[in-house]
């Protein structure tokens with residue numbers, strides 16, 4: 544079993560480049576299935592396990608997909624199959640994002656029903672309600688959800704009970720090829736939604752209002768492959784900001800859109816971190832003494848749930864009482880038990896965690912419970928006394944490209960080893976690009 548071993552105590556220094564956003568590239572790759580003519584060329588694609596998974600999903604549906612040099616080429620001009628089996632949805636919930644494009648293009652889509660996961664029950668009822676409003680029949684049974692429409696979907700006015708990112712994306716993609724106008728109210732406003740809308744428009748779609756709470760889509764009859772560059776990953780950027788803050792470091796984070804994570808910047812500043820824009824990126828300097836603060840996770844532009852566990856690692860080192868309230872996912876505190884193994888003093892009260900800091904964090908054997916928890920445990924290890932060994936790295940590899948290597952490049956005492964203690968870098972293939980099958984086998 545691979546593990547990351549980190550020895551605490553080094554101040555980070557230098558610069559690090561952020562990848563394209565995982566949560567933007569997954570819907571963009573599925574949206575490319577809307578094209579019945581021409582190839583889509585998607586650049587700045589991060590070399591992540593989730594990208595390999597979504598590429599495999601598309602290939603299994605008969606799409607022609609190549610991934611080379613951070614660029615994904617998708618050609619879906621031939622007839623596609625309309626089913627995504629359990630083996631993919633089990634690996635990655637975002638596989639449900641094939642529903643909207645397939646339904647719109649073929650009037651049929653069948654996908655294994657995603658179950659709950661380590662962060663919550665995560666139903667897809669809002670996606671399905673949206674499809675129904677556009678004329679689809681929904682059948683759920685034998686572990687699958689199957690959608691059927693007679694003829695073209697029709698535009699509809701859809702109010703989302705909550706601003707779900709996935710439901711907004713799936714409905715936007717379905718509406719892009721529907722007949723007439725769709726209005727999605729109370730939709731998600733995340734930067735990844737705007738990125739998807741921009742891509743749809745390049746494909747010939749007519750989407751306006753992305754980034755606000757109402758999106759209007761005028762359906763078109765046909766869409767075409769398009770060129771698109773993925774936005775920078777705001778969660779990876781935020782994770783490196785915490786890495787600098789927790790070590791009292793001084794790092795430049797390159798390839799960022801700081802307006803995408805204002806809420807994170809403002810909380811870090813409250814904790815005493817110095818942050819400013821430079822020509823090449825954002826400079827982040829950690830203070831000698833971190834101050835406690837409170838955060839409540841919310842849909843964008845509120846504080847992102849995907850930064851909650853990393854902030855917890857930081858608050859464990861801050862002076863005073865910090866409170867984290869998680870309102871987006873009902874079960875995103877699995878990492879608390881792992882932090883306790885590192886001698887963290889904290890208690891869970893309902894949907895909040897109360898942290899008394901600063902604790903004396905000690906290195907320990909810990910297991911990642913989801914991808915952000917994996918990063919958070921490594922961040923805590925950067926400051927803990929002695930060695931922290933983090934296992935279950937399959938979670939980390941879903942969302943971070945060579946996290947240990949990038950931290951080592953900033954001066955951290957960190958290595959990734961296999962069961963024999965030999966150093967490994969699962970993303971060394973970034974430069975050599977072996978066959979995708981080898982990478983899938985390596986990552987599974």
Ligand SMILES: CC(=O)N[C@H]1[C@@H](OP(=O)(O)OP(=O)(O)OC[C@H]2O[C@@H](n3ccc(=O)[nH]c3=O)[C@H](O)[C@@H]2O)O[C@H](CO)[C@@H](O)[C@@H]1O
Nearest residue numbers: 566637665666667668669670707708709710848849871872
């Ligand atoms: C691949 C991707 O982009 N993943 C992100 C996406 O996940 P995802 O798109 O799954 O998250 P949603 O915004 O849909 O979920 C938010 C909340 O809405 C609930 N819900 C959602 C859909 C639905 O039909 N019914 C329902 O009740 C969920 O259980 C959750 O409690 O947004 C989350 C919230 O910012 C992020 O943490 C994930 O990293």
Ligand SMILES: C=C(OP(=O)(O)O)C(=O)O
Nearest residue numbers: 566636637849914915942
């Ligand atoms: C929860 C996340 O991703 P996913 O929705 O793919 O599980 C995440 O990126 O933190």
